[in-house]
Amino acid sequence: MSKNYAVILAGGRGERFWPQSRAARPKHLLPIVGDRPMVAQTVTRLAGLAPPEQIFILTNTEHVAAIRAACPEVPSGQIIGEPVGRDTAPAAALAAMLVRRRDPEGVVALLAADAAIHDDAGFRATLSSAFAAAAKQDYIFTIGIPPAFAATAYGYLCRGKKLGESEGRPWFKVDKFVEKPDHSTAERYLKEGGYLWNACMFVVRANVLESAFNQYAPDIARGMKELDGRLNQGVPQAEALAAVYPGLTKISLDYAVMEKSANVAVFEAAFDWDDVGEWPALVRHAQADAAGNVVKGDSALHEARGNIVVGEPGHLVALLGVDDLVVVQTPDATLVCPKSRAQELKKLLQVVAAKKNSTHWL
Amino acid sequence: MSKNYAVILAGGRGERFWPQSRAARPKHLLPIVGDRPMVAQTVTRLAGLAPPEQIFILTNTEHVAAIRAACPEVPSGQIIGEPVGRDTAPAAALAAMLVRRRDPEGVVALLAADAAIHDDAGFRATLSSAFAAAAKQDYIFTIGIPPAFAATAYGYLCRGKKLGESEGRPWFKVDKFVEKPDHSTAERYLKEGGYLWNACMFVVRANVLESAFNQYAPDIARGMKELDGRLNQGVPQAEALAAVYPGLTKISLDYAVMEKSANVAVFEAAFDWDDVGEWPALVRHAQADAAGNVVKGDSALHEARGNIVVGEPGHLVALLGVDDLVVVQTPDATLVCPKSRAQELKKLLQVVAAKKNSTHWL
Numbered sequence: 001m002s003k004n005y006a007v008i009l010a011g012g013r014g015e016r017f018w019p020q021s022r023a024a025r026p027k028h029l030l031p032i033v034g035d036r037p038m039v040a041q042t043v044t045r046l047a048g049l050a051p052p053e054q055i056f057i058l059t060n061t062e063h064v065a066a067i068r069a070a071c072p073e074v075p076s077g078q079i080i081g082e083p084v085g086r087d088t089a090p091a092a093a094l095a096a097m098l099v100r101r102r103d104p105e106g107v108v109a110l111l112a113a114d115a116a117i118h119d120d121a122g123f124r125a126t127l128s129s130a131f132a133a134a135a136k137q138d139y140i141f142t143i144g145i146p147p148a149f150a151a152t153a154y155g156y157l158c159r160g161k162k163l164g165e166s167e168g169r170p171w172f173k174v175d176k177f178v179e180k181p182d183h184s185t186a187e188r189y190l191k192e193g194g195y196l197w198n199a200c201m202f203v204v205r206a207n208v209l210e211s212a213f214n215q216y217a218p219d220i221a222r223g224m225k226e227l228d229g230r231l232n233q234g235v236p237q238a239e240a241l242a243a244v245y246p247g248l249t250k251i252s253l254d255y256a257v258m259e260k261s262a263n264v265a266v267f268e269a270a271f272d273w274d275d276v277g278e279w280p281a282l283v284r285h286a287q288a289d290a291a292g293n294v295v296k297g298d299s300a301l302h303e304a305r306g307n308i309v310v311g312e313p314g315h316l317v318a319l320l321g322v323d324d325l326v327v328v329q330t331p332d333a334t335l336v337c338p339k340s341r342a343q344e345l346k347k348l349l350q351v352v353a354a355k356k357n358s359t360h361w362l
Numbered sequence: 363m364s365k366n367y368a369v370i371l372a373g374g375r376g377e378r379f380w381p382q383s384r385a386a387r388p389k390h391l392l393p394i395v396g397d398r399p400m401v402a403q404t405v406t407r408l409a410g411l412a413p414p415e416q417i418f419i420l421t422n423t424e425h426v427a428a429i430r431a432a433c434p435e436v437p438s439g440q441i442i443g444e445p446v447g448r449d450t451a452p453a454a455a456l457a458a459m460l461v462r463r464r465d466p467e468g469v470v471a472l473l474a475a476d477a478a479i480h481d482d483a484g485f486r487a488t489l490s491s492a493f494a495a496a497a498k499q500d501y502i503f504t505i506g507i508p509p510a511f512a513a514t515a516y517g518y519l520c521r522g523k524k525l526g527e528s529e530g531r532p533w534f535k536v537d538k539f540v541e542k543p544d545h546s547t548a549e550r551y552l553k554e555g556g557y558l559w560n561a562c563m564f565v566v567r568a569n570v571l572e573s574a575f576n577q578y579a580p581d582i583a584r585g586m587k588e589l590d591g592r593l594n595q596g597v598p599q600a601e602a603l604a605a606v607y608p609g610l611t612k613i614s615l616d617y618a619v620m621e622k623s624a625n626v627a628v629f630e631a632a633f634d635w636d637d638v639g640e641w642p643a644l645v646r647h648a649q650a651d652a653a654g655n656v657v658k659g660d661s662a663l664h665e666a667r668g669n670i671v672v673g674e675p676g677h678l679v680a681l682l683g684v685d686d687l688v689v690v691q692t693p694d695a696t697l698v699c700p701k702s703r704a705q706e707l708k709k710l711l712q713v714v715a716a717k718k719n720s721t722h723w724l
Binding site: 019298300301302311314315316317318319320321322325327329331332333334335336337338341344345347348350351352355358361 | 381660662663664673676677678679680681682683684687689691693694695696697698699700703706707709710713714717720723
């Protein structure tokens with residue numbers, strides 16, 4: 001029987017949850033949802049599916065040490081720094097190669113490091129079905145999330161006809177991938193049914209994924225063969241990556257492979273999922289008070305409604321007469337913005353970056 | 363020639379400038395306007411009028427040490443703690459007694475510790491005229507502030523006929539004291555002219571003020587005689603105060619004496635004055651940026667207008683898309699409220715006080 005592997009993609013630049021997240025401390029290293037770094041929660045969630053020695057984590061070289069500290073159960077040699085970011089397609093190709101080198105019949109789950117998932121049992125049940133199917137079928141399985149609302153921040157995929165069952169769970173053809181829709185289109189998707197959120201979560205035999213790269217992204221496949229060859233010659237992994245990785249095309253896995261591939265299938269997730277893209281998303285993961293405020297830390301609120309308040313323990317964040325704000329306090333920086341403008345944080349960070357000696361704030 | 367004394371009244375509970383001000387660190391101990399504690403600026407402003415050895419500071423017992431540290435040039439025995447707060451009338455009576463015991467013909471200026479005055483030369487010129495007049499005339503001189511706008515936060519006094527001149531500066535009868543007006547009344551005062559802000563700033567011979575207490579506030583005068591007697595018997599000052607002060611009526615000097623007294627005269631201030639009663643008043647004392655933001659400390663602002671931002675040096679306060687807020691950051695507490703609601707800070711502090719183990723935040 002083939003073994004299950006997981007490759008966790010831990011990219012992220014630490015912008016969307018500033019000032020808690022920083023360049024040196026992106027979201028997956030923080031307990032944005034839950035009380036442990038999100039990457040550590042992602043590792044724990046795999047218990048029973050893939051043991052730590054079958055888990056790889058791909059990240060930026062500057063985050064390797066922090067992830068090793070956050071995930072001590074994962075063998076440190078399997079926490080690998082990409083010398084430069086090249087988006088998800090090269091990372092997935094590297095994942096396929098790493099697993100195939102270890103186990104020619106290995107099945108790999110590609111997972112984001114920083115998604116919020118509360119129903120770990122549902123996650124394991126769904127993934128177990130997908131692992132079992134991928135071991136036998138030459139398909140790339142994705143896990144589609146039944147949409148909880150008309151999200152415009154996610155891409156969707158359109159579920160086609162049922163192709164089979166695995167451990168009692170049906171799987172379907174993916175008819176197409178669709179880009180992030182506008183609000184009315186998202187509402188139509190919800191009404192029509194058959195549309196699922198694309199969570200960029202895939203389960204596939206490593207050799208099947210390598211074949212897909214050979215067919216649809218031959219330049220990346222060539223880079224991987226080059227890398228494979230250097231590793232076979234005994235070149236240290238970091239050195240081989242430094243030589244090859246920068247030359248790879250920067251492109252997402254969806255664009256490079258998934259949208260072109262004929263053999264993509266989908267399981268519907270039997271669990272909740274949220275990529276928690278910005279501060280206001282916390283509302284979906286925390287108990288609000290009677291006035292709709294979500295508070296982490298110590299606060300004093302008077303006639304304040306619908307705010308998101310995050311502070312260090314022991315620091316009192318006090319709001320008087322303000323509504324629908326995000327207020328985040330850290331030891332060296334504090335953010336105040338309306339919830340409705342949290343997605344503009346990057347513009348604010350450009351203002352910070354333009355300040356003298358501001359890198360320690362970024 | 364009689365000597366000039368000053369008695370600085372440094373009360374204050376540290377509420378209006380929370381979280382910078384605290385019970386243990388009220389406004390006069392902070393550089394709310396300027397870059398030194400406001401009480402220290404008040405002492406410095408007296409240079410040339412009254413030397414430090416002729417300055418007394420009355421405060422709460424718990425602030426004596428901090429004021430001694432802030433005003434090292436004032437003899438420490440002249441920084442005196444009231445065992446309990448009894449408002450300004452008992453404090454003024456104590457001031458008169460302290461000065462008269464030192465110098466039976468002494469003239470005393472009663473000054474608030476925490477007013478913002480930028481024109482120190484104008485202050486000294488006006489006060490010099492008042493000191494000279496008070497040395498010769500049995501009047502209580504007050505310094506009236508020509509109103510800069512239709513303030514509703516100050517009481518007013520109505521200037522009557524000219525009674526004399528001192529050092530070329532006219533002084534006038536005070537026809538009446540009027541309470542804080544509503545906005546339309548304040549506008550009428552401004553339009554009619556002859557109304558001045560009551561800054562609670564008085565210059566008077568100590569023996570004249572004692573006589574006024576004998577006549578208009580005999581119970582307080584009796585308490586002072588009791589205190590005087592104990593001091594004459596060699597009872598230490600703190601012990602004598604502890605025995606007598608708590609028994610005094612709690613009442614303001616205006617109510618107890620000024621509004622009843624026939625011999626109150628006024629000089630018009632030839633200087634600016636502002637009691638800086640709440641955070642939004644900072645706008646009157648700082649250069650705003652092009653978008654009307656007043657900032658103390660490090661900040662990053664994107665599409666933010668009309669805000670007041672105060673933070674510790676090195677801490678970045680970042681605002682995105684918010685207008686007309688007060689944001690004040692300190693190491694252990696942060697405030698966010700609209701400028702228009704800053705006067706409700708006491709209600710917020712009641713919420714803080716109701717929290718468990720909250721005294722260190724107050």
